[in-house]
Amino acid sequence: MTTPTDNLLDWLRDAHAMEQQAESMLKAQAERLEHYPTLKARIVKHIEETQGQQRLLVECIERLGGSTSTLKDLAGKLMAFGQAVGGMAMTDEVVKGAMAGYVFENLEIASYTVLIEAAERVGDTATAQACRSIIQEEIAMAEWLKEHLPEVTRAFLERSADPDAEAKR
Template sequence: MATPQENLLDWLRDAHAMEQQAEQMLKAQSKRLEHYPQLKARIDQHIEETLGQQKLIDECLQRLGGEASTMKDLGGKLMAFGQAVGGTLMSDEVIKGAMAGYVFENMEIASYTVLIAAAQAAGDTQTQKACETILPQEVAMAQWLLDHLPQLTEAFLQRSADPDKEAKK
């Protein structure tokens, strides 16, 4: 059996690894985007948010006497690397990347929702507040992606239909 505090600490380690993965995925995607400036700008903004989120999670881990899991962090980075490499092989890389980003943001939303409830149960108001700071950023990014998927798809389709333009990235 595990106490609420032990579960909270474990889930914070998961969140740390998740944010490491997010950083890698976002940076790889941003670096490759050439023809979709609005998407690139929003991803770059979210990279900065992600770095701030990592700092908040690190502070929570340290305050609770824990530390990040090297194995979980490595696993997250490896998954991000695999996704980046896989994306380069697709002719519709920008669309698949935006869809994957939307799915990932929703996983983050679920994770921070769980962390808020766990922090409440553990009586850890500082972790609760940190996660309540992060959650709206994830919701906003997911909503931005959802709102812009039709426009992004239209831009991709127009570029794809033009033999003189690259649509992929």
């Protein structure tokens, strides 16, 4: 039998691995962006937020007597590496990357929604509050991406139509 606290701890480990994956993907994207300074600046800011989120998650995991999962963290980083390498081959890398970022932010929002409910169910108010803090950053990033996807798309299309400009990143 698995207790609600066991599930919470497992989901916190999943979230930690997810944030490590996010950090790897965001860093790879930021390093490659050359012609989209607004997008790059927002990604760099979110990398810092993501690192803070990882620290909060470790505190929650340790408070429950657990530790992070090296295997899950490694799997997340490998997935991020594969996505970064795959993106390099796309001629529309910046657009696909922004779209993937928006989807990933919404996955994170769903994850933290579950974590908040689970933490409240077991009476772990500190974890619930940490996840409420994190979800606000994820919502803000998702909203930013949604608002800026048209701008990124327009800039890509303009650069793509110019034979003297590189558009993909």
